[in-house]
Amino acid sequence: QTKWDLPAAYPASNFHTENLEQFAKDVDKATNGKLKITVHAGASLFKAPEIKRAVQGGQAQVGEILVSNFANEWPIFGADALPFLADSYEAAEKLWKAQRPMFEKKLGDQGMLVLYAVAWPPQGIYSKKPLNSAADLKGMKWRAYNPATSRIAELVGAQPVTVQAAELSQAFATGVAESMMTSGSTGWDSKLYEHVKYWYDTQAWLPKNIVIVNKAAFNALDKPTQDALMKAGAEAEKRGWATSRKANGETLEKLKANGMQILPPPPALKADMKKIGDTLLKEWLDKAGPEGQQLVDAYRKM
Amino acid sequence: MRRFLDLLYDGAAWLAALSMVGVLAMVLLAIVSRQLNFHVPGTDAYAGYAMAASGFLALAHTLKRNEHIRVTLILGRLTGRARHGLEMWALSAAVALAALFTFYSVRLAWVSWSINDISTGNDATPLWIPQLTMAVGTLVLLVAFIDEWVLELRGRRATVESSEALHNE
Amino acid sequence: MNDVLVTTLLIVTLFAFLGSGVWIGLTLSGVAWVGMQLFSSRPAGDAMAVTVWGSASSWTLTALPLFIWMGEILFRTKLSESMFRGLAPWVSRLPGRLLHTNVIGCTIFAAVSGSSAATCATIGKMTLPELGRRGYPDDITIGSLAGAGTLGLLIPPSIIMIVYGVSADVSIARLFVAGILPGILLAGLFSGYLAVWSAMNRDRVPPPDAPTSFMEKLHESRHLIPVVLLIGAVLGSIYTGVATATEAAAVGVVGSLILSAAQRSLSWATFRESLLGATRLYCMIALILAGAAFLTLAMGYIGLPRHLAEWVGSLGLTPFMLIVALSVFYIILGCFLDGISMVVLTMGVILPTVQAAGVDLLWFGIFIVIVVEMAQITPPVGFNLFVLQGMTGRQITWIAKVTMPFFFLMCLMVLLLWWFPGIATWLPSKM
Ligand code: NA
């Protein structure tokens, strides 16, 4: 019997984590208990930024990461966080198909395998004030949590502020932050609805969690177990995307029920954000070089 | 040798104190930038690195000042050879654990460098740079423990009794 | 491997290392190391380094060294002396007199700081020398400080509530509000105990100053102005949105430097001493935090807390018995792990059981905070005990002994919370 540890950063109640639990159960069943995977949810084993390295170094055999977090390391990891490059579930699935071979090569060189990926719900704008165009964001305190969201703030003239995830709710309550870009479910998890009234469904991007496996640990398994693992992974991917869509609908309903206004972006805001998306894509292509162009071409051909 | 070692511990401690000021500076910068509408990306990460540096670099100096806490209930009741024996055991265990700590801290920075581990935050710092403070701090601690070990072996270690009201002069 | 055997072996290792005088931070690492080598097939060293680095450089912790520094600066000003002069006429008729300053100070500071160790260190730096000089006995002074320091967790803002709120999917704002009444009640219990203790030990409490008229009292209160200004600045910075709860510590440091300059006690020498003193005290705690982070990791790998929690869940207890069992479970766990580790390692397993038993998760959050408070003062691993050992040089066993009554008061608090759940749930229901 082999025992694997699977560190994950999100709480046990999150749909990604529930999917991981189901995946672990499926593997257990398919291998007749030969491979047991323990899911360590809520960053209880390793924290979000440490998980990739833990899998790479073999401290965990398998782990779940928000892959766009690692854009500093390699711009291609951040392609699913480019505003309006892939702005629906269908588009996000295509982008993943285009990204996967490149990820497999890159992570393969680092001694890891890609098992599956599941998208987060689309990103919208939380705002304490109603927005008509990007100009309304000017001067607002905008939570910038990665290079992309910092750059968006610069482009719209918002004041980027640094607030840690743990203090989000309080920061919005006291006005340390007034707006940010994230998914409905992240906002639900950190209880933003208690202090923020508006959410604009810009569907800017759908970042992905990917599940990665340490190659040496994988190679140590026998062939039937490897196959069972890959098969359970493929099923988890299918299930995860479906749950993500469902979870998105449900969280938006829950946010509404808690007094938030869930609004489509007004045309002017949509046009402004699109323009920003184009700028960011150009900047990203400069940074990502030919690899980036290759990815965008492959994606657009699909 | 003695002078060199003391200089090493104190030098590291001063760097640690400077890092403490760095923590303050970074957090203040985050507050002030929000009020005055400018943005310095990564202040949160830099504050964290400075805090780590402050904790690790002061390890040896704090040990030498006898301010790392331990349970001296049994030690305090022993005298002579028995006490010397138990102190040697505690110091040996400490040297071994500090050596482990040092080895893996150095390895941490080295692996970070070789796999090009970069902070995922707005700062995008190559992590081996701040992690050097952990490597250096634990190394200096290891030196300090060996120093204590040798002193105890030769019977020249000044036994600082757990002085009551250490800080409450 | 049999869990009972694993537990026994680890506890024996822990006591062997601690008892023989190995430094506490290193002891925790040593136990974690032994545990991982014997009971898990994972490579211990690299995982240790990653985890220790992650916790030592974690931004959410930055408030701790800064509040410690603030305490060291204030200790070198006349602030604590003037605070006592302002408070003395008001509490001198109460049985226990100035002993209440620990409770009052910690309750107020708890509204500023989210951590128990920071509350204990900052307030202790001011009250311990003053109370000692006035002849109050060490045992009750140090015990009440260790107990009251834990209020930092129950009275918002609170780091542990954020950790619980995220893992249990409970509103953090409601948790914060839910903590207010239990926090005040617990402070009341502490003060009540101090009054009873003093009534029974009259000879040990220094005599009161001469009685003063109300106007005189009011006049003496002017000495409280600096401390009120400082706390007002720190709290104000949080509630006006100038700073987050973590950043407020920096406001505290700057405020104390300004106060210290205004009182002409700020010189290069006192600045240097406060800075080095804070660096050392923080460093002592940091070494223990590093060991605790590694021990938490080892526990995560070995799965002991998870197995125990699963076992408690499988017993099929009534709600009351479940809470009793969980109290015992967390008190035992709290002897060996720090609070945040207790929560992250067990929540995933415990919550379904708790929900199935029909326990309100908001109420349960307050329950968890109180048992985590207990963990701060139970030996051998209790952070308030460590802080006070660092500050007073007393044996940890002695500190644990004098803190014991406050541990029992917290047990009483859990019972009160069970009988009158409204203590926690009434205020948030008004939101
Ligand atoms: Na608090």
Ligand code: NA
């Ligand atoms: Na404890």
